[in-house]
Amino acid sequence: MNIKTLEDLFIHALSDVYSAEKQITRALPKMARAATDPQLIDGFKLHLEQTHGQIERIDKLVEVTPNVKIKRMKCLAMEGLAEEGQEIIDEVEKGPVRDAGLIAAAQKVEHYEIATYGTLATLAGLLGYAEAKTLLAETLQEEKDTDIKLSKLASIKVNADAGKK
Template sequence: MAVKTLEDLFIHELSDIYSAEKQLTKALPRLARASSNPELAKAFETHLEETQGQIERIDEVVSRLEIKLKRIKCAAMEGLVEEGKEVIEEIEKGPVRDAALIGGAQKVEHYEIASYGTLCALAKQLGYDDAVKLLKETLEEEKATDGKLTMLAESGGNQEAAQAGGKSK
């Protein structure tokens, strides 16, 4: 797609995050099953529910603005999902894998925070007030999820991993 206008860029970015969210709905159940910490598994399951709501919000933006999304695949999310698969394949189930899963999940959250922040700014610039409201709601959810992941890591997850695996010299 040739991006020539701010609206073209908005549609491209919205299409990209739509693809990212769809990919994430497939990855989150796998991450939940791969974690040994029940709280972490629950966090992945909760985020799956939120992600489905975020996709619905994107659909609402598309409907309200009467735009059509482009059929693209988000390469960034594809790479982040692949990293998650590698963690699952290469690290034995337990606290060390959980620490790696939290780190990977935070990479995803930071990507989504950047994407939704950009979309909010573009929508504001374009005067899409309804879209700004919906996109900001998702942005706040992404920030909250990132905070929950940080709390999981700091409340013992990474400490357990350090004790379980010892330190490499």
């Protein structure tokens, strides 16, 4: 993509995160099946529902924002993060240690999304896309909330269970 303007940069980043969200919808069910902790499984399932909503939010953003259309591309960063999660599934025996690894992998994804949605919300504000900024800020908050939930689950239960193994 030829990026010459702030709007070009916004469209590129939005297209990239759209691809990332689509990849996440394929990774989360695998992570839920690979986990053993009931809270973690439920968390992955809930985040899958949220991810579908986030994709819908991007679709809405495109509808209401003039000159903004998603470009077909693949988010290479998310592809790498998904591969890391798959490595945990493939290489770590099912149980608390795998659950701890899955949380770590999921938090890497969340941190990537937090950075991306924060940037997009800022760019939307600079470009005068008020409704887009609101939609992106909503997704940003969901991602932050998910990261906090993962941290709590890890620190209160999963990591302690993994340490007993």
